[in-house]
Amino acid sequence: MADLKGLRARLGALQEERSQWEPLWQDIRDYILPDTGHFSEDEHISAGKRYQRLYDAEAADCVDIIAAGILGGVSSPSRPWLRLTTMDKDLDDDPEVKQWLSDTQETMLMQFAKSEVYNALHRSYLELPTYGTACTIVQRHPESCIDVQNLTIGEYWLADNSYGRVDTMYRKISMTAKQMVQHFGFDACSSQVQASVKSTPFKRFNVIHAIEPRLERDIMRHDAINKPWASIYFEETASNGQVLSESGFDEFPVLAPRWLTSPSSVYGRGPGAKALSASKSLQRLQQRLAILADYLTDPPVQYPSSYRGLLQHFRPGGRIPVNPGDNDAIRSAWQVQTDPSIIQALIQARKQEIQRYFYVNIFQMIAASSADGQRTATEVAALEQEKVMMMGPVLERLHTELLDPLVTTTFNFMLEKGLITKPPSALSGQSLNVEYISVLAEAQKSADVNGILRTVQEIGTLAQFNPEALDKLDVDKTIDLLADKNGVPPSMIVAGRDVAMIRSQRAQQEQMQAQMAQAQQSASTLKDLSQAYGGADQLTQSMSAIQDSADAADGGTSPV
8 A cells, every 4th residue: 555654755845846936937827828827726816817917918929829830840630740660661661561550650640639639739838838847647538549638837746767757746636525535435535525525515625646656566466556657646634544546557647748957857947937027028018008108198187276076078078168368277287208109119129029939930930921921832841941940959859758658658558449450470579669750850851852853853864865874773762762751651652562563464465465466477477478479389389499599509408
């Protein structure tokens, strides 16, 4: 049974480490992305009310842009973004292996689409650049295949191993007494929950869910409490000294990508930390601009005391009675001399600063085209390549900490549910790897394809002067390479052995046709000769005479 005292001690250590980040995260939440983050049960302010505090939501808009850009550029729902491979070129080129890998890849992408994985990824891409860290739990779905649950910043605590990889996650869950009894059973709950479920069943209690490496286990047993990762639920403040439930996972089910890490902390730092001060300044400037507009359009005024009670007449269309010779007048209390364009320029500078931090200028570079909105395909390709080069390190971390475990876990779930067909015998004992088809990879492949096509064209030009130049070109390998670079489905390309069979059959047909043509030509020649010599007998005599003349010319000898 799990040690509840040890669990609470580890939770306390994790809380102490995370407490250094919480003030920063709360500021980022309030000034950049108000509808995320949960740091205490005392926070009753809804996201809608938090947004009302913002005078300018430029930072939130930038987060939306970068999240959509990463989703479309790294794991787009509308196009394949991964490819399975054995990392063995000869094995990958085997027709059966290639087809099986392609079919498995398509099945996996279908499972992602059916299981709302892309919505979860988009949520991760919102929090990752904002807070520098995102967290998602991947579990089996009882009906489909995979279930993905996003956590928001403040709900979880993380720890990493000696290699800097996250391997521990504690999270806080708020549950009613009724929910706890339904989920864990009456006897597992503390006396406080048992008493509450009878009188106040909707009273809430905090439950901690811990997922961490199980250091002590029997590796020969495969039950839930001996799996490599422990999954333990316990009440945060219970006094009964027992856990609510204990089970385990074969693989770490938490996806915790970080934007940029430092050796001193498990949590990452993202563009949101850099954009925080600019977003705060932007709110102050917008507030001051609004105040200035009020002063300029509706300034405070001073008026004679004799006008007391008549101020309603000073509204537009009002009528003010005066006596002849009165010099009393209404004037502004003071003249506001500030130029609004100065504040507007500062606001624009802050917006551009925030956009730069969130790479908006790169993600919208294609949209922000010239006046006519036209760009060539070459320019678009260059801009896409530049975009991914700017975010290269981040994308590599996404592959390692988010997509790799997601693909691996999904593949295992698909195996359990029988969604993967039997692999070819050539894959026995082989390991599979994932190749991510990012925009940069496609740009690199596009450059390779252009080089191949250019080489083929140049060989064709040389062949016009010397046909032997074509002997240096292996057309079959060229076609296979182009298909691989362009991501063509294996079913579209005929396998090598099938090509050899087709060519053999074609050669046999051509040989038979040639023999038939030769026989027809010989028969036609004999017919013409027969007609020329007046019949078959005369043709035979003429042929004999011709043969005798030839023998005499050779010295009078003839074959026996």
